[in-house]
Structures are given as structure tokens and as C-alpha cells.
Amino acid sequence: MADKRLIPWWRLLWLRFRLYWLAPWLQGIQLGFLLLRHKEMEPLALDYLRTYNTMVHAMDLSTQTREAEGSGLGGPLTYGETPWTTFMKVLEHVPIGPQDVFVDLGCGAGFLCLLVAKVYEIPVLGVDLIPGFITRGQSLAAQHGLFKLEFRCDDFTSTDLSQGTIFYITCTCFPMVLMEQLSRILSRQPSGTWLITVTRPLSGPSFELIKTLTGRYSWGKDEIYLQRVR
Numbered sequence: 001m002a003d004k005r006l007i008p009w010w011r012l013l014w015l016r017f018r019l020y021w022l023a024p025w026l027q028g029i030q031l032g033f034l035l036l037r038h039k040e041m042e043p044l045a046l047d048y049l050r051t052y053n054t055m056v057h058a059m060d061l062s063t064q065t066r067e068a069e070g071s072g073l074g075g076p077l078t079y080g081e082t083p084w085t086t087f088m089k090v091l092e093h094v095p096i097g098p099q100d101v102f103v104d105l106g107c108g109a110g111f112l113c114l115l116v117a118k119v120y121e122i123p124v125l126g127v128d129l130i131p132g133f134i135t136r137g138q139s140l141a142a143q144h145g146l147f148k149l150e151f152r153c154d155d156f157t158s159t160d161l162s163q164g165t166i167f168y169i170t171c172t173c174f175p176m177v178l179m180e181q182l183s184r185i186l187s188r189q190p191s192g193t194w195l196i197t198v199t200r201p202l203s204g205p206s207f208e209l210i211k212t213l214t215g216r217y218s219w220g221k222d223e224i225y226l227q228r229v230r
Helices: 009-037 039-052 055-069 084-091 111-120 131-143 176-186
Strands: 102-105 124-128 149-153 166-170 194-198 207-217 220-229
Touching: 009 039, 009 084, 039 111, 039 131, 084 111, 084 207, 102 111, 111 124, 111 131, 111 149, 124 131, 131 149, 194 207
Parallel strands: 102 124, 102 166, 124 149, 166 194
Antiparallel strands: 194 220, 207 220
């Protein structure tokens, strides 16, 4: 009997085309839109692209680290990216002030953190378990004088998140047990804290759904949930 979990050959071919041939072109389009909105991001964005070139390099780093640690592929550490254009549209719906602290849980290569730290000049925390992402993010932050930006190599279910006022979490590959754990942790944040989650919302009476958006991601269209702690 054929294994129904196998991905069809045509889908693998299309994914390979997107990653290795289409990705650099799409990255250039993203850079153009970013600089139209935030010209001050140009030196940082170019240094970031020199560090990773395309999403493929970040994905390879994630895959190699997980394989070396024996954690295998798939699961909550699966790598995917939020396009810069999608993220900028999401931020239009969230009031950001000088008192805020932005937190990206599972920050990956860290560009969203770099963008918020540079454009909004507020404290930023990016948390991820892949050491290579953290060291590269720290290097870029230091090169560009982003001293309010911290990249932390840690498990976001146990690290201190108490200072965060705006959270961004891509939950696409998170199992329900992890979603429940995150919901419990983030329900303790102060009233008014913003929670932006991709694919599924946090659950429980502590959260108020403000708005649902649809955005494009490296894996296709997905739902974006904007919630606040009651």
C-alpha cells in the first residue's frame, strides 16, 4: 500500500522551483517594497541579504542544526518565513509606541526583529533555539547599533517574557499541547498586551480577538489573528 504521507512529485518539483529559482526574485521585490516605506532600512537589509542571501540558506541552517541534534525534520522547529511585505501590513493594525517591547517567539533568521528595532526604535527580543540564527542576529544588531535588540537562544516556554507588550508567533507547525502551553503563559501578560499569531489563535477567556487578516507566507496564504490580553 502506498504511503499517503508522501508528497506528490509535482509538488516537490514546484517547491524546489520556488525555493531555488523564484525565491531570489521574490526577495528582490520584497526589498523594493521595504525601501519604498523605510529607506533607512537599506544598509541593514543589504547586510542581512549578504548574510542569508535567500530563505534557502536560513532553511538549510535550521535543517542542519536539527539533524545534528537528532531532532529530525518537521514539528514545531520547522522553518518558514514571514514575507517583509506581509509583516509591514500586519503592523499597520497594531499601535506601536515608545513604551512597547516587541517579542518574536521563534524568530528564526530575525529580520522582523531587526526591522522593528530599526524603524520603531523600541526594545525588541527575538527568541529561538537555533544557535546559528542567534549569533548571526546578534552580529547584525551590533554592526548597526541596535542596542535595544536582544537575540536570545532559549526555549520560549521557559524564558522570561514578562517585559513584552507586542508578541509575534508563527504557530503553523505547533502541536496543540504547545498552543495550550503558550496560551497559559501569555494569559499572564498585562491587560492590553498585543498577540499576533499565524495559522491559529491563542485560546482561553483571557484573550480578546480584535481582528483576523489573511497574509502570504513562504508556504502560501494563511490566517493572522490579532488578539489582546483582557
